[in-house]
Amino acid sequence: MVKGVRFDGYRDVGHPVTTAKVYDAQGADELLFLDITATAENRRTLFDAVSRTADECFMPLTVGGGVRTLDDVRALLLAGADKVSINTQAVLGPELVSEAAERFGSQAVVVSIDVKSGVVWTHGGHQPTALRPADWARRVADLGAGEIMVTSIDREGTRSGYDLDLVRAVADAVPVPVIASGGVGRLDDLVDGIREGHASAVAAASIFHFTDQSVIKARAYMRQAGLEMRIA
């Protein structure tokens, strides 16, 4: 398992299944597994990590990276994912989003949107498109995406806070829940993502991998800030 900065400079941060078990024990509400290279060789590793995590952690799992076909979606759901995240392929062939929603239900289909300099990027943040994030979010929600994850590539791994304007623009544009991602450095950022970004959920990685903040502290902090949090 690795963690990068702006989709680059990846550092090894440990074994995915072991880490997942720690977050499970700390009461994380959900785990996101993203296979950033999605090579053929890596896919076996991903499936293995997902199924072994699902075998031991009885909590929601969203899995993404390299999802191109309905068979990919089905295979990940069978491995134990509850939701499958589609990114590049949603741009290349948006019918995958509608077909997956029809087949497995909208609730199982997440579209992940990576944004840099105001437009959507694909291929792990390597190729720009002409799509504006809020327009694209509206389109995929119409196609049947049940959830949208929006990641600021500029902020990702920098611990400088979410791009709140971006998150809010996307969250206000769609009737489905939006997960904010990319940039959390302080626990306040999580609160801001919900309150100012209008996100339904907030995701973070660096802050948990590289600092002494934990899911337990994050949850307590958010509750103290007046947000409704689950008593785990």
Place this chain on the structure above:
Amino acid sequence: MIAVVDYGMGNLRSVFKALEAIGEEPRVTRDAADLRSATHIVLPGVGAFAQCVANLRATQLVDVLEEQVRERKKPFLGICLGMQLLGRDSEEGGRHEGLGWFPASVRRLHGDVGLKVPHIGWNDVRAQPESPLFKGVRHPVFYFVHSYYMDCENPQLVSATCDYGITFPAAIVADNVWAVQFHPEKSQLNGLRFLQNFLSGS
């Protein structure tokens, strides 16, 4: 043996593993003989209603389920779509008929009150005071992921509710038939405890 009904839909593996984790010996099966010899039957379900009901009918297990659960009163648990399939009908993707075990229709949650649909995440569940559902669960909070809910005509059958814009049934119980909208297999320790309650109490 606990039979987990395999009809080509949904997250069977998680349900199987959760039952294993509480010390049971589940079997994922589409064999009528297994449903007959099982002590309990679990019907999971993730997906779209029409596809699920078509798949379930295609297994030709509906008659065996009716015989074992409705006539012989074998303990049964329907999860999420496995709950909704027990309704009379659903408005998901047109109008489709369910098994009709409960006087209920499956309707879409509406986002017009400013809430996002699907309803995804952990939410509080309130059980009827005498209900055995959440025995031993201190804070009944469970994981939901759904766009449709069971609109049940008989409030007596609704043994737990959840609020999301409207109040909808989180659990419907009629004798040996338990059905829940949330995912016990994804609700960490609360979920495992709920499964234990089902096995010991239904």
